[in-house]
Amino acid sequence: MSDGTKRSNVKIGQLVHIVQKHHQRTGELTEGLVKRILTKSPNHPHGIKVMLDSGEVGRVKEIIPEDYD
Template sequence: MIDESMQDGRVRRNIRVGLAVAIVLKKDQPTGALTWGRVAEILTNSSTHPHGIKVRLTDGSVGRVQQIYDE
């Protein structure tokens, strides 16, 4: 059974460098289109954010975490 709280992209402690995630880019916020990649850097300093923790992916894309993938 998967603990839903561990999959919550709005909680900073669930995010770590190297994690596979789906983010929504600023330009894609109206459509909700997702971009997949691995976290290179966590940009949000607060412990939570209602729209998702902001991260930079290894390809340089910046957006808010919408989904976290277990490996």
């Protein structure tokens, strides 16, 4: 799985796992499609912040490959 700390790895429409702000303690992941990339810098140590199609916002923990079942 690709690294979610590099902005260049994150693409709109990609399937990702994010951790939302209120789930940072538990590390609970939310799966969804990237709608918007919110982080402006090329890298972020905690993951690139994105908004999913569902409207949820969080930092990318892992990028799910397209051929992943």
